[in-house]
Amino acid sequence: MSRGGSESVADFSPQYDPKTVEDRIYKLWEEGGFFAPEAHKSSADNSNSKKSFTIVVPPPNITGSLHMGHALNATIQDILVRKKRMEGYKTLWLPGTDHAGIATQNVVEKDLKKQGISRHDLGREKFLEKIWEWKEKYGNIILDQFKKLGASMDWSRTRFTMDEKYQKAVAEAFLYYHKKGWLYKAERVINWCVRCQTSLSDLELEYKQEDGKLYFIRYPLVSQNNAENFLRNSALSPRGSALVVATTRPETMLGDSAVAVNPKDERYKNLVGKKAMLPIQNREIPIIADDHIEQEFGTGAVKVTPAHDFADADMGERHKLPFRKIIDERGKMTKEAGAICEGLKIGECRDRVVAELKKEGLIEKEEPYRHNVAICYRCGTVIEPLPSMQWFLKMQELAKMALNAAESGKVRFHPERWKDVYIDWLKNVRDWNVSRQIWWGHKIPLEGETDVLDTWFSSALWPVATLGWPEKTKDLKTFYPTSVLSTARDIINLWVMRMVFSGLELMNEVPFSDVIVHATILTKDGKRMSKSLGTGIDPMTLIEKYGADATRFGLIWQAMGGQDVHWSEEHVVAGKKFCNKIWNAARFVLSQLPATSYSTGPSPRALGQLPASPIANTDEDKKILERLEHVKKEVSGLIDTYEFGQALHDLYDFFWHEFCDIYLETAKKQLQDEKLKENTEEILSYVLYTSLKLLHPFMPFITEEIWSKLPIENKKHLIIESWLGQKV
RNA sequence: GGGCAUUUAGCUCAGUGGUAGAGCGUUGCAUUCACAUUGCAAAGGUCGCUGGUUCGAUCCCAGCAAUGCCCACCA
Numbered sequence: 001m002s003r004g005g006s007e008s009v010a011d012f013s014p015q016y017d018p019k020t021v022e023d024r025i026y027k028l029w030e031e032g033g034f035f036a037p038e039a040h041k042s043s044a045d046n047s048n049s050k051k052s053f054t055i056v057v058p059p060p061n062i063t064g065s066l067h068m069g070h071a072l073n074a075t076i077q078d079i080l081v082r083k084k085r086m087e088g089y090k091t092l093w094l095p096g097t098d099h100a101g102i103a104t105q106n107v108v109e110k111d112l113k114k115q116g117i118s119r120h121d122l123g124r125e126k127f128l129e130k131i132w133e134w135k136e137k138y139g140n141i142i143l144d145q146f147k148k149l150g151a152s153m154d155w156s157r158t159r160f161t162m163d164e165k166y167q168k169a170v171a172e173a174f175l176y177y178h179k180k181g182w183l184y185k186a187e188r189v190i191n192w193c194v195r196c197q198t199s200l201s202d203l204e205l206e207y208k209q210e211d212g213k214l215y216f217i218r219y220p221l222v223s224q225n226n227a228e229n230f231l232r233n234s235a236l237s238p239r240g241s242a243l244v245v246a247t248t249r250p251e252t253m254l255g256d257s258a259v260a261v262n263p264k265d266e267r268y269k270n271l272v273g274k275k276a277m278l279p280i281q282n283r284e285i286p287i288i289a290d291d292h293i294e295q296e297f298g299t300g301a302v303k304v305t306p307a308h309d310f311a312d313a314d315m316g317e318r319h320k321l322p323f324r325k326i327i328d329e330r331g332k333m334t335k336e337a338g339a340i341c342e343g344l345k346i347g348e349c350r351d352r353v354v355a356e357l358k359k360e361g362l363i364e365k366e367e368p369y370r371h372n373v374a375i376c377y378r379c380g381t382v383i384e385p386l387p388s389m390q391w392f393l394k395m396q397e398l399a400k401m402a403l404n405a406a407e408s409g410k411v412r413f414h415p416e417r418w419k420d421v422y423i424d425w426l427k428n429v430r431d432w433n434v435s436r437q438i439w440w441g442h443k444i445p446l447e448g449e450t451d452v453l454d455t456w457f458s459s460a461l462w463p464v465a466t467l468g469w470p471e472k473t474k475d476l477k478t479f480y481p482t483s484v485l486s487t488a489r490d491i492i493n494l495w496v497m498r499m500v501f502s503g504l505e506l507m508n509e510v511p512f513s514d515v516i517v518h519a520t521i522l523t524k525d526g527k528r529m530s531k532s533l534g535t536g537i538d539p540m541t542l543i544e545k546y547g548a549d550a551t552r553f554g555l556i557w558q559a560m561g562g563q564d565v566h567w568s569e570e571h572v573v574a575g576k577k578f579c580n581k582i583w584n585a586a587r588f589v590l591s592q593l594p595a596t597s598y599s600t601g602p603s604p605r606a607l608g609q610l611p612a613s614p615i616a617n618t619d620e621d622k623k624i625l626e627r628l629e630h631v632k633k634e635v636s637g638l639i640d641t642y643e644f645g646q647a648l649h650d651l652y653d654f655f656w657h658e659f660c661d662i663y664l665e666t667a668k669k670q671l672q673d674e675k676l677k678e679n680t681e682e683i684l685s686y687v688l689y690t691s692l693k694l695l696h697p698f699m700p701f702i703t704e705e706i707w708s709k710l711p712i713e714n715k716k717h718l719i720i721e722s723w724l725g726q727k728v
Numbered sequence: 729g730g731g732c733a734u735u736u737a738g739c740u741c742a743g744u745g746g747u748a749g750a751g752c753g754u755u756g757c758a759u760u761c762a763c764a765u766u767g768c769a770a771a772g773g774u775c776g777c778u779g780g781u782u783c784g785a786u787c788c789c790a791g792c793a794a795u796g797c798c799c800a801c802c803a
Contacts, residue, residue: 014763214803247803260803297802304803311801371802417732421798424731428800489798524740526796557751560742563733564796568740570752577765588762649742649750661767668761 012590012709016583018547021705026147029704034719035154037090037479048088054482055081055093056463057146057153058495059161061100062139063107066149068521068529068567069488070142071539072555074151076486076518076644079556081152082697083639086723092479093152094466096159097139101441101455102196102378108134108440124439131440135160145540150548150700152719157475159466161458162442169465170458171445173506178446182394183434189306189313189323190390190433191383193376194331198437199390200376201454202430203494205383207372214369215250215354216299218242218362219259222275222284243268243276243287244364246298248371249308250357251350253278254337255326256285258304260315263289265300279362280353281338288319307387325387329437346384391435391444391451398501399429405500410510414642415562418492418517425493460498463511470506481509486516516642519559521567529567542572549699550575553648556698560645578652579702582695585660586706589684592671593711614682617675620666621683627658628687632724635694648698655691663687685710693721 029035040049055077060070077093085091108131109119119127139160146153159166177183191200220242243259259276261268272289292311293302306316307323316323326337333341333349340356341349357363374383403426405411406419413419434454435444441452461469463485468476481503487496496515503511523529529536542551553575558565616622631654638647663683670680689710696703696718707718715721 012762015765016763245803249803292801292803294802302803309801309803311803314801420732424799520797522796558741563741566740568752570740573765574751577763580763580765584763584766586762591762646742653750660763664762665767 012587037092053084053089054479059096059098066145079697095153099162105440170442172470195381205374216364219276245303252305255324257321262293392431402501460502485512546576624663
């Protein structure tokens, strides 16, 4: 492994070119087996060798390709993993992908649609075959992109949430909960996507603002006596004996079971217990009192449609009202909606109902009204609440466990404020609807059940299942619980919380102790990056243009303290320049070292080993060595507390300004002085070598490449070098 | 309706109870000397607003404003 200094320098062109380096270096790491936890040969001197450090990557969807969030997240994890590996830990970063039920099914459906084929044309079996084909073809693109970024993942342990063993784990977990009595089947009002033809959990909804109308509808009162009484007290119904309700969805009146008012509302007090006539349907419905009703909104009287509204469903339960299902799973009106509306689509029915009511003079007024409607997080279609037979997982005990894990500090959030987001959500959680009526997913493992499970049910098992659960594997014993989970903020409850209770319930231990909630990368204007809007930036383009190290630099440089990032490419440019600076500093230092003395001779220096602490002869020597010691501690500490941006700023500042701008210039003079020459050489190499180690987790390719050129006897690759000089 | 975050140089952002910092951009000077993907130097900010605490506030406290995000069964 010995090389003459001059020979090394000859390999250096004055510009660093990532294209000639990155693929070669990555291959070198992969072939060397350094990504596996067994990277270090066991050594008695390595005090950390018995400790493990584990991260399971948040598995990207197989429909996905790398976006800026992935790139940042992967870089963060790689920094942690590389540092721990260099510290001698048994380090595992486990990669994999998620089958992403609805998302993938939709993508493949769309793909088939181009050929004019629907999934129903193919049938379930054939369609699933198509998805598997698709997965084989495109499913691992993002994993290759992780490699381009330099991610040091153990590819031998790559998992997929639908691989054979994983399917067993999911079935096992389902049966476990079922046996325990925490899984039950019930007909409930759930979120239904009429396009995807499946139920969705509350967390799978998004909201969009919609400019609609608020319709004020007159419901005639049934008893004439009461009506007269009412008329004397109310100006709300000038044209007759009627109660006026306000609604944004007039078509649902066809399924009304009651009209509700607040029990304290003086205007309606004497109507409670009486009846109103539901127009069009000509059905009598009771007038009930319920605390939930706001007196100030609309007229203070609300139509109650238990089958098609969550609040009304609750009221329906409280008051034992009938659930009349007037909208079916295809978004069409049922027979129960009545002869004039049966078979119409929801929108058509709305028009029809409004026209009918107008004809009868029952629309008091219409007001423009802006409100939020729930939409499917996968296809954007408006969600219909409707009653449906589904599987639910009881959340009471599981939520308690998950809550306790955060409150007790067994799971810590970074930044800490995300703990509140997690806790607040858990405090009023409903049972989890875990069944989905799509084809792509884990089938419910019970006789006669045809539904599949919510994709997040399997994601919830990720840390345990990837390590072997339910088998009592060596990996599970060694690497569970994992150390850190790094993720985006929008899946704290969708995913993180569910992993916590799954881990606690199935393994009796939290799945990870620390959760990093990384920055969200926005456009320069602070807008969401979106592929469909064309506002997204492709990290692969950056890597192509500036190199992986520069891209990582740009990401970490900007992502300070988990704050939102308004992305600007200049920092990637700065990263590229920094690469060149490191490259040339190394070029200079190596050119100054004697070419031959590193391969022969008796002294440690001559053997090409690093002096533990070079002697400082001058004030400049002293200063640079002191500053180096300081930066070593600083950077180590900052990585341990997940302050990667600050660590990189410190390193940048030290290397560029203190080492290159000042000390290197001083060294040029000192090298002319025979008395100082040799010692200055030692300091130059010591500071360079140590800096390369400190920089390696952030910028792994260039540092490894330079390391390969250093005139050190029997050196290891930098990826497994000792972090701060401890034996590994 | 509730909560959280942000507000500092032209832009993107750090930071500190005591004359304000980085990257990029701008201006001037310097190239046979590791790097012009460079070096040296300069210009540029009453640190969102109003009060309070303090000898002293950009930083701590209170209130306000603007922006963004999350949560919520005002139909």
